[in-house]
Amino acid sequence: MKFQAPKGTHDILPGEVERWQWLEERTRGVMALYGYREVRSPIFESTDLFVRSVGESTDIVRKELYTFQDRKGRSLTLRPEGTAPLVRAFLENAPLREDSQARLYYMGPMxxxxxxxxxxYRQFWQIGAELLxxxxxxxxxxxIDLFRAVLHDVGLEEVTVLLNSLGDATCRPAYREAIRAYFKQHEGKLCGDCKERLATNPLRILDCKVPSCAPVIAGAPSVLDSLCPECAEHFEAVKRALTGLGIRYEIAPRLVRGLDYYTRTVFEIHAAGLGAQSAVGGGGRYDQLVKDFGGPDTPAIGFSIGMERLLLSIGADAAPAAPQADVVVIALKPEAGIEAQALARTLRGQQEAPERRSPLRVLTDVAGRSANSQMKWASKMGAKWAVFVPKGEDGYAVRDMAAGKDEQRQPSIEELRSWLLKRREPVESAR
RNA sequence: GUGGAUGUAGCUCAAUGGUAGAGCACUGGACUGUGGCUCCAGUGGUUGCGGGUUCGAUCCCCGUCAUCCACCCCA
Structure with missing residues (x-):
């Protein structure tokens, strides 16, 4: 085959796409319940937007950006995450700032x-929410409650909420130096990656999973012990609030997230069945970002959920093939093809006024197959009825596919249509 | 960027150093206007791609691309 989808991308096909649509609908429903409104921002932004927000020393910026130049030489980047674009949109569009607490969400590929x-994946989908x-x-x-609510709504209950605080501009620099000094003393016992991190991002060492690093990490000073009084109080208050909402969490002093803009609260939610990538999502507070972008002092917090991971964790059982049609019009003779097509068109009722519309999903064969094949096909399509053309002397023959019996003939198209509509079952949404 | 596994019909898989087979799917038929079961027949693969070894490779070697898994990191 000549072409294939680029590495790390994939097509979402019928049979699978229904689960995506279902997830999207559920999520929109929950967001609405919490009063969050959707923002659809561009899929690419100025490269600087990400470099300056996510952080130059992060892996995302150092080696994971899809950056290109447009025809005027501007450096643009396909968005690797959703928070920076949304903050940009927040500052650019005054209506978003009307409410002193803006509740926004997004859904789309990163x-x-x-x-x-x-x-x-290289292209993956995220659901994200921000409260500014x-x-x-x-x-x-x-x-965190909203995050849990989305998971709850799609049936994912068995999750672990990891919670930590990274401090703020007051206490983090001191902690950073303390940890650098500590690891410097034990540099010899660290793995190669961690030796590099010592220079670039010492906090990241806390997150290392190499067994040989574990003892050194265990002895490292905890962020939580070095929070300034304000950050410590905030963290305590967050814990009290979560307890008040009945949300269980685990304190994870070594939880360090990969974006530089986080301050104070950070969190991740993990679920089973995801292989080595067990986080369905995560987030945190970013109290300086809006200001850093040149906006007013606006503390904010947000999260993002990986849609592929969420779908993976709630089970990969393919949805049963949804019926594709209510009615199949069968041409008994090859010459009846056009008559079948015309009847199908009428039965769909698409021409009716919207308030009178109750469309039947109607299919008809365009491959010129035998009546026998068309019947087999009608079964496969999940049709409830088969209607036969040409019309007989006493009307249209209708067969109830499930019951396997022919119904009374319907003398005219109008009677046929109302007969079918009367018996039509409401379309069930795919699960 | 590093490491491991894999790559044969639409799908799931089999096979042998001598120019590939099954099940399912698909198409037609057995069924006197009409399906679901059963049966019969048929379509479909330059064995990921490119080189090399060999009289000859799908099976051996090298490269490359892709997929899967793990590391890194994260969603």
């Missing part, structure tokens, strides 16, 4: 140049 594996304008712990709690 792009990162990485080696694909289970639950990881509140520094209060209630905002943190609402975010």
């Amino acid at each position: 792009f990162r140049y990485e080696r694909p594996q289970a639950g990881r 304008g509140s520094a209060r712990p209630e905002a943190d709690a609402e975010m």
